[in-house]
Amino acid sequence: MKLKHSKLTKLLQQAYSAEKAAAFAYIGHANSVKDNHQKAEIKQIELDEWNHRTEVLKIMNLYDIPISKYYEIKFHMIGKIISTGCYLIGWFMPYYFAGRLESGNVCEYFRLMHYFHELGIDKHDEILFEMGIKEKEHESYFLNNIENHKLLPLFERLFNWGKRKSFNDVELHNQLSVKQSQQYCKK
Numbered sequence: 001m002k003l004k005h006s007k008l009t010k011l012l013q014q015a016y017s018a019e020k021a022a023a024f025a026y027i028g029h030a031n032s033v034k035d036n037h038q039k040a041e042i043k044q045i046e047l048d049e050w051n052h053r054t055e056v057l058k059i060m061n062l063y064d065i066p067i068s069k070y071y072e073i074k075f076h077m078i079g080k081i082i083s084t085g086c087y088l089i090g091w092f093m094p095y096y097f098a099g100r101l102e103s104g105n106v107c108e109y110f111r112l113m114h115y116f117h118e119l120g121i122d123k124h125d126e127i128l129f130e131m132g133i134k135e136k137e138h139e140s141y142f143l144n145n146i147e148n149h150k151l152l153p154l155f156e157r158l159f160n161w162g163k164r165k166s167f168n169d170v171e172l173h174n175q176l177s178v179k180q181s182q183q184y185c186k187k
Contacts, residue, residue: 008115016072019053021079028083099142106168107185
């Protein structure tokens with residue numbers, strides 16, 4: 001079945017390729033930290049990103065959506081650059097920018113759900129919800145690691161994300177159900 005929804009198709013292609021960039025970035029991030037517990041936690045986040053990529057591909061295959069060569073090359077390079085950068089910029093910035101990135105990724109999966117609903121398709125709600133919530137957990141993990149760092153207030157003002165600002169409206173402690181989650185990320 002082919003989808004006639006260009007925004008949905010494009011977002012699926014972007015999500016698929018961007019998950020590879022995130023996974024590559026977390027490989028570098030995990031290798032750049034000294035603490036073994038943190039290494040293991042970041043490695044788990046990397047594995048989550050690979051899993052998301054697999055799940056997005058399953059959805060794309062259902063609708064004969066091709067992988068975008070452009071996005072694959074673009075996000076491959078971005079991921080490798082970020083991975084290398086983790087060794088050069090200290091420990092705070094990789095945590096900060098990973099959290100900021102994950103904050104935006106949360107809505108990516110809820111927007112996909114909204115686009116599918118525009119076509120009357122709800123069979124992907126559960127997996128899209130799970131991936132969106134997992135991205136929120138990643139955002140929270142990174143923020144918790146830097147919430148008391150002296151640079152956070154400055155970075156929050158400069159880059160518009162931190163303790164008081166997020167790119168999504170999902171609250172883990174007050175989480176909506178899958179059915180109610182249609183309310184998320186409407187802005």
